[in-house]
Structures are given as C-alpha cells and as structure tokens.
Amino acid sequence: MTDNPSAQHGAPSSLDPDPLRDEHTGTVDGAAVDGNIHVGYWDGPADGRSLDQATDRLTDLVAGRLAAAPGRSLLDVGCGTGRPALRIARATGGQVSGVSVSDEDIALARTRADAAGLADRVDFRYADACALPFESASFDGAWAIESMMHIPDRTAALTEIARTLRPGGTLVVTDVLLRSPVTGEAAETVRRACRAFGSPALPEPAELRTALDRAGLEVLEFQDIGEHVRRTYQAFADAFADVTPSVDDPHYEFFDFARSLPRFGALAEIGYAFVVARRR
Structure with a gap:
C-alpha cells in the first residue's frame, strides 16, 4: 500500500459548525481557496x-x-460551501447531496450550484451527521472531508453514514490525524488546535479503524498522507495573515491560532488519514 493515493487511481449537533463557518464563511471562502476549506x-x-x-x-x-458514474447517487458529509460536491458531480455525472450544520455554508453552496448550472444534480441541506434525513441504502457512495474531527461520537456518525449506503457502497474519509500521543509543548499546541478547529479531539488511527468496523464498514485502504499535505498549514497561515479580529469576535481563537498553524503542521505526530471503506 503506497502513501501516494494518486499512484493507485488516475452534542449539540454531532457535526458541530467549523469555526471557519457562518460569520466568517465569506472571509475564509474567498481569502483561502475559493470554497475548498480543506488541505491540499x-x-x-x-x-x-x-x-x-x-x-x-x-x-x-x-x-x-x-467509482461514480452518471446516474449514481453520492453523499457529501460536511459539504462546506459546496466546491468539492460540485467538482465531483461535474467530473462523474453523479447526483450529489451535501449536508452541513452551517446555514451560511448551505446558502453559499446553493448559490454556487445555481451559478454552475448544477442545481438539478446537486442539492444541499442542513442536517446532522448522526441523524441524516435520507432513507437507508439511498447512496452508491459517500465522502467526508475533514468532518470526523468535529464529531464527538464518530462511531455513531459512521454508522449513520453506512446506513444510507447501499451494500457494497464506498465511503472515503479524509481527516487530520493524531499519529501518536503528544506531551509537553506539542500537547498544548494540539489542544489549542482542537479549540480553534472546534474539535473534541483529533482522531487516532486505532480509533478510526475501530469506529469504521463497528459501523459495518470494511476498510479497503488506510493511508497516512501527512507528508503530502503539510504545505497547507503555512499556506493557510499566509492566507489569513491580514485578518485581525477583535477579542470579542466569536472566532477570535481560530484566527489568533492561524499564526501557529505552521508549528502545528510541523509536528511529527500530526498526520492525515486517507481512508476508503465499503459497506458490508
């Protein structure tokens, strides 16, 4: 198994709003990567x-x-402002449903779908990852890009996602990963990152594997591609360098932490999971 995916193929709500969302969705959506609020x-x-x-x-x-194709149904769990869903729908010809717990995300995603002429094949709605508003076996495939880190009960969320997949359906999960326990200054950096990201704790490899298994999902591929994504942290720090929130801003902690993103990303204990699983 390679560490290069491209070498193989050409609570409150359980999905708590990302600190990048709502009041600062427009700022991040434009200043960072035009709708792709995830690693590169x-x-x-x-x-x-x-x-x-x-x-x-x-x-x-x-x-x-x-393995999407025209006419197949796909689910985007934690759709953000819609760019990945629209890109995948356009590339595969599939029907995509995206869910988020941010009203601002949903509004922007719907605007993007209309502008792209894809509103007939891509829909977005407010929904909890642990209580998805879809019937069982509704989808041929699903993905969750940097969603699991925000969910306190990952087993519950993965079980619910698996419920909506048809037997044999594929789920792709990508997320920031804590490779091993941290201590001292590194532990404080990770704690600050979790507060800034709105994450109860970063998932660890064994936890993710166990949660997937309990959800009835067979792991086909589990890679740590952390070395391929590290450049992201400096790039995001640079993108937010000119954002100066006031201390009473509800998202002050994230923007304040943005300056520390390169330090966080440089930690040897920080990886990035790329997981492919199949509903049994």
Whole structure:
C-alpha cells in the first residue's frame, strides 16, 4: 500500500459548525481557496501546484475512489460551501447531496450550484451527521472531508453514514490525524488546535479503524498522507495573515491560532488519514 493515493487511481449537533463557518464563511471562502476549506495534496517538494490547485487535487483523489458514474447517487458529509460536491458531480455525472450544520455554508453552496448550472444534480441541506434525513441504502457512495474531527461520537456518525449506503457502497474519509500521543509543548499546541478547529479531539488511527468496523464498514485502504499535505498549514497561515479580529469576535481563537498553524503542521505526530471503506 503506497502513501501516494494518486499512484493507485488516475452534542449539540454531532457535526458541530467549523469555526471557519457562518460569520466568517465569506472571509475564509474567498481569502483561502475559493470554497475548498480543506488541505491540499502535493506529490512532493518539486510539485509546483498552488494551494487552490492542491485542494482540488485532494478532491479529485477522493472522487477517484468513489467509482461514480452518471446516474449514481453520492453523499457529501460536511459539504462546506459546496466546491468539492460540485467538482465531483461535474467530473462523474453523479447526483450529489451535501449536508452541513452551517446555514451560511448551505446558502453559499446553493448559490454556487445555481451559478454552475448544477442545481438539478446537486442539492444541499442542513442536517446532522448522526441523524441524516435520507432513507437507508439511498447512496452508491459517500465522502467526508475533514468532518470526523468535529464529531464527538464518530462511531455513531459512521454508522449513520453506512446506513444510507447501499451494500457494497464506498465511503472515503479524509481527516487530520493524531499519529501518536503528544506531551509537553506539542500537547498544548494540539489542544489549542482542537479549540480553534472546534474539535473534541483529533482522531487516532486505532480509533478510526475501530469506529469504521463497528459501523459495518470494511476498510479497503488506510493511508497516512501527512507528508503530502503539510504545505497547507503555512499556506493557510499566509492566507489569513491580514485578518485581525477583535477579542470579542466569536472566532477570535481560530484566527489568533492561524499564526501557529505552521508549528502545528510541523509536528511529527500530526498526520492525515486517507481512508476508503465499503459497506458490508
């Protein structure tokens, strides 16, 4: 199993709103990567892709695992402002339903779908990952890009996602990963990151594997592609360098932490999971 996905293929709500959402959705959506609020993927040091291109590359790697085709139904859990869903729908010809617990995300995603002429094939709605508003066996495939880190009960969320998949359906999960326990200054950096990201705790490999198994999902591929995404943290820090929130801003902690993103991303204990599973 390679650590390069491209080498293999061409609570309150259980999904708590990301700190990047709602009041600052427009700021982040434009200042960062035009709707791709997730990490980018680079082949290596010589890869000259921009952050915008690299985030699209990660989306394409996810799409490549879904075996999607025209007429197939796909679910995007934690759809953000819609760019990955629209890109995958356009590339595969599939029907996509995206869910988020941010009203601002949903509004922007619907606007994007209308502008792209894809509103007939891509829909977005407010929904909890642990209580999805879809009948069982509704989808041929699903993905969750950096959603699991926000969910306190990942087993419950994965079980619910699995319920909506048809037998044999594929789920692709990508997320920031805590490779091993941290101590001292590194532990404080991770704690600050979790507060800034709105994450109860970063998922660990064993936890993710166990949650997938309990959800009735067979792991086909489990990779740590952390070395391919590390450039993202500096790039995001640069993107938010000019954002100066007031201390009473509800998202002050995230924007304040943005300056520490490169330090967080450089920790050896921080990886990035790329997981492909199949409903049994």
